[in-house]
Amino acid sequence: MARFQAVEAFHRLADETVLLPMSFERIEGGRAVISNFVGDFLTVTDEELRRIVELDVAPGDGLYERAYEKLLISGRSQISRLQLIAARYRTRMAFANAGTGLHLFVVTLRCEHSCPYCQVSRRSADKNLFDMDEVTAQKALDMAFSSPSPQIKIEFQGGEPLLNFELIKKIVFWGEERSAELGKPVTFVITTNLALLNDEVLQFSKEHQILISTSLDGPKDLHNKNRPRPGGNSYELAVAGIDRIREFLGPDKVGALMTTTQSSLDRAKDIIDEYVDRDLGGIFLRPLSPYGFAIKTKQFARYKTDEWFEFYKTGLNYIFEINKAGKHFPEFYATNILRRMFSDRPTGYVDLRSPAGIGLGALVYNYDGRVFASDEGRMLAEMGDRTFDLGDVFTSSYEDIILSDKLVDLVANSLTQCAPQCRTCAFEPHCGADPVYHHATQGDEVGIKPLSEFCRRQKNMMALLLDILDNSPDEAAILRSWI
Ligand code: SF4
Known part of the structure; x- marks a missing residue:
């Protein structure tokens, strides 16, 4: 007696084939990318695209199996495949339920640098009018800890936040007290150009496990051209600061970000070498944002996306060479997108979210108590555009801000x-x-x-x-x- 039934017996079970929700985009070389609702991709020829769309496929022809595996087609009665897509979609969107986890405190607008691409519309260092005060800081903490997020990250921004280090210390103490009372973990990051880094900042950061984020635009000549300050020594101070933090706090306690300016476009390898030499663990080849002084000084208009993309491809190829030589050195823009492609885990990277991270992923507390949906929204407000101004810490609660018609409309428009x-x-x-x-x-x-x-x-x-x-x-x- 045969152990298995003949193959024809199983054909009776085959369902009518149907398309699952999908989209396609034609790419170079007579090919197309097809993706399903949860982002599984299949790259096909134009003829294969036609066959899938017209369901001109059958079990055993190879294309049927490729499309079936990527959840592009299904049997009409196979409800479980739709349920699988729904479950994966729910997982991918779980961030929308989490509450605001990131809270940016703009403790001062003052800065002693005068970078032409600055996104912040900084004020010169001697204007005390632009510092956050203690009452505002306490109110901002009230709002941050009202978020239902299970943990809170507070990031100090500026201007140059170390110009108001006394307030940073108080916010850290108060934040730790509230964290203990509410049982809600809190972490801190200082985003600084490192020009004012000193022993006191290092010691305090060590005692309170504060992470440091800084800017490094590339080698000395490029960095100092992009980031002018009195003395013309921004690079020297930044790299000395990075070395001190690595030595005193540990190599994983400092991260650096670069911004691509027109002067960077033919310097991809030099910039990457700088990050490799400083053992910074990878690089984010970041384009310029169209905000703040970048628009005022016309920096943003000075190169187009296609020029940046050529810079990016040169950089990525060079980074491949570095990795092939045995050094693990990721490029973080690609890494963030790849994480989305290869995993259904909700992304922590607010720029790759839909709905956008405005308000839901991050809130910004300006020095004067105004609350913004994002750091970029705050930068626009400094230029007179208050579209992303959601209220203030004195008269609004977290719920008022998050459920406001203004934020709900902005979030809905971001889908x-x-x-x-x-x-x-x-x-x-x-x-x-x-x-x-x-x-x-x-x-x-x-x-x-x-x-x-x-x-x-x-x-x-x-x-x-x-x-x-x-x-x-x-x-x-x-x-x-x-x-
Ligand atoms: S913004 Fe993104 S999702 Fe929208 S059309 Fe462009 S690539 Fe597609």
Whole structure:
């Protein structure tokens, strides 16, 4: 007696094949990317795309199996496959339930640097009018600890926050007291140019496990050109500060970010070498944001997304060489997108979220007590545009701010799932929304995506990563090692 039934017996069980929710995008070389609702990708030829869309596929022809595995097609009665998509979608969106975890305290607008691309519209260092006071800080802490988030991260921003270090110390003490009372863990980060780093700051940071985030734009000549200060020694102070923090607090206690200016565009390798030489553990090849002094000084208009993308590709290829030589050195823009592509875990990176991180992911407490939906929204307000100004810490509660019509409208407008063009875009599951960017550049939070440099950058990035994953096995292995 045969152990298994003949193959035809199983064909009776086969269902009518149906399409699952999906989108596609044509890419170079007569190919197309198809993605499902939760961002599984399949790259196909135009002819294969036609066959899938017309359901001209059958078990055993190879294409059927590829499309079935990626949850692009299903049997009509296979409800479990829809349930699987729904469960994965719920997991990916879990961040929307979590409450605001990141709270940015702008303890001063003063700064002793005068960077032309500055996003903050800094004030010169001698104007005490622009410091946060203790009452405002206490009220901001009330609001931060009212968030239902199970843990709170407080990040001190400026200007240069170390110009108001006395207030930082008090906020850390008060924050730790409230954390103990409420049983809600709190962590602290100081974002500083390191020019004012001293023994007291280091000792205090050690005692309170404070992380330090700084800016390093590349080698000495480039950094000092991008980041002028009296004495012209921003680079010397920054690298000396990084070395001291690594030695005194530990190598994992300091992180650095670079900003790409026009002067950076042909210096990708030099910039990366600087990060490798300082053992900074990776680099984020970050484009310039269209806010604050970057617009006033016309820095933002000085290069286009395509120019940045050429810079990015040069940098990424060089980073592959470094990794092939045996050094684990990730590029963080790619890493953040890849994490979205390869995992259903809710992203902690607010720029790749839909709905956007405005208010839900982060709140910003300005020196004067005004509350903003994002740091970029605060920068726009310094330029006179109060679109992302949500209220103040004196007259509003956390609930008032989060449930305000203004924030609800802004969040609703940030949903790529239903935005024109995004709704049918194959890259939507991993893209994220940037309503502040589109408001700043197009005067509308939703924006016209075909005209959006943000959209162009995101599409270029995701198409590049998919091309590498499909066609360059060695580089694909390196990308996978970063996540
Ligand atoms: S912004 Fe562009 S790339 Fe992103 S989802 Fe919308 S259309 Fe797609």
